[in-house]
Amino acid sequence: MSGNTITQLQRHSCTPSRAARELGLKRSEFDLAVHLGQIRTVPDEGGGGRRVTGSEIDRLRATDGFPDSLRRRVRLVGTTEGAQVMDVPVGRFTRLARLGLYSPVRFYLNRYRAVVWLYLAEELEQFTTVEENTPLLTARRMPEELRDLLDTGVDLRAxxxxxxxxxxxxxxxxxxxxxxxxxxxxxxxxxxxxxxxxxxxxxxxxxxxxxxxxxxxxxxxxxxxxxxxxxxxxxxxxxxxxxxxxxxxxxxxxxRPAPRPTARRTPSVQPQDPPPPQAEPARGLLGWLRRRSA
Incomplete structure (x- = not known):
């Protein structure tokens, strides 16, 4: 996108905070939607950061089920709620996550400094609709090769x-x-x-x-x-x-090569000719006469 095009778009754009309000999203939901590529942004050449064009806001508002459909796409759940979404025990949900069968999109540390992983509820729902995944969700025991991986301590969440x-x-x-x-x-x-x-x-x-x-x-x-x-x-x-x-x-x-400090140039000192020798003042009567005539 050319600089002129971006400048024109900025004339009809707004800040992320304003865009979040226009779309009925919390700021954290808006940031996640941008993260996932669901909301397109353009560079803010004036002050850095990103902006959202008016046409992008109009596009999102025109989608079916707006704004609830947009909120559903950015709904995050932790382990307990994620297990409920998939209708599996919490332990099985964690084991499937450790195997990397679905990926977290965010994390935070709780007050005990334990990592809390967050997942997209929509992705978990989609996982349950894939027929090949049914045995992983319903079988009493997971396949042996997966159990062996878990026994080695595999954890692909991070x-x-x-x-x-x-x-x-x-x-x-x-x-x-x-x-x-x-x-x-x-x-x-x-x-x-x-x-x-x-x-x-x-x-x-x-x-x-x-x-x-x-x-x-x-x-x-x-x-x-x-x-x-x-x-x-x-x-x-x-x-x-x-x-x-x-x-x-x-x-x-x-x-663009990395910048380097400019070397300071010390001005060179040109040698100067020595001053001409001063004649030694004459002494006695001759010196007095010269000084008097001067």
């Missing part, structure tokens, strides 16, 4: 969440440096230093590195846990991120 969140951030990236920053957000600092040894380039890259969606006071156990969830920990996931970051950085360097 990885699946990272995959979804990374896709959302990459959709918002507007140039290769921003894309590189998104990819770097899921790697630990040691690996970033290995891939980007140049300190100026690494500093520029980290400017575009988004933080985690959940926050904890820096240095606290909660912050460490959030950082752990955000950081890739599967070898194949890490290898893909490293390879993709290397590729995107090549595009970023071609587009």
């Amino acid at each position: 990885r699946n969440w990272r995959h979804r969140h990374r896709g959302f951030l990459l959709r918002l990236a507007e140039d290769p440096w921003e894309s590189a920053g998104v990819l770097a957000a899921f790697l630990d600092p040691v690996q970033i230093s290995e891939l980007v040894p140049d300190p100026y380039e690494r500093s520029h890259l980290l400017r575009f590195r988004p933080g985690p969606p959940a926050h904890g006071t820096q240095g606290t156990p909660a912050a460490h846990l959030i950082e752990k969830i955000m950081t890739a920990d599967h070898p194949d996931e890490t290898d893909w991120l490293r390879a993709e970051l290397t590729r995107v950085l090549e595009d970023a360097r071609s587009l």
Whole structure:
């Protein structure tokens, strides 16, 4: 989309808060709808961030069942309510989630610093309508190969969440440096230093590195846990991120090299000719006569 087109759209657009009110959504519901690609936004060139065009609001209002249909698409449920949606025991719901058969879209830490995963109710409902999934929901025992995986401690919830969140951030990236920053957000600092040894380039890259969606006071156990969830920990996931970051950085360097400090030039001092020697004043009568005549 060209700059002129974006500028024209902004003249008939509104802020996210205003758009949420226009659509009858809570701000958290609006943000999730944008995250899922259900509400399209355009860059706000004036102050950063994003805006929603009037035509996009009109499109959403014209959908069948608005606004309830839009709210249903962003309805989030935790483990207990998710088990109710799927009509399975809570334990089975958790085991299926650990196997990665459905993915969380958000998480938060409760007061006990336990991770609470949140799922889209609509996706869980769709899972139950697939005939191949019926044995997973109704059989007394899960298939042996799945039980073996669970016995090894497999838990793909964090990885699946990272995959979804990374896709959302990459959709918002507007140039290769921003894309590189998104990819770097899921790697630990040691690996970033290995891939980007140049300190100026690494500093520029980290400017575009988004933080985690959940926050904890820096240095606290909660912050460490959030950082752990955000950081890739599967070898194949890490290898893909490293390879993709290397590729995107090549595009970023071609587009716009990382800035470097300008070296200060010390003005050179030109040697000056020594002052001409001063004649030593004459002494005695001759000197008095010269001074008098002067």
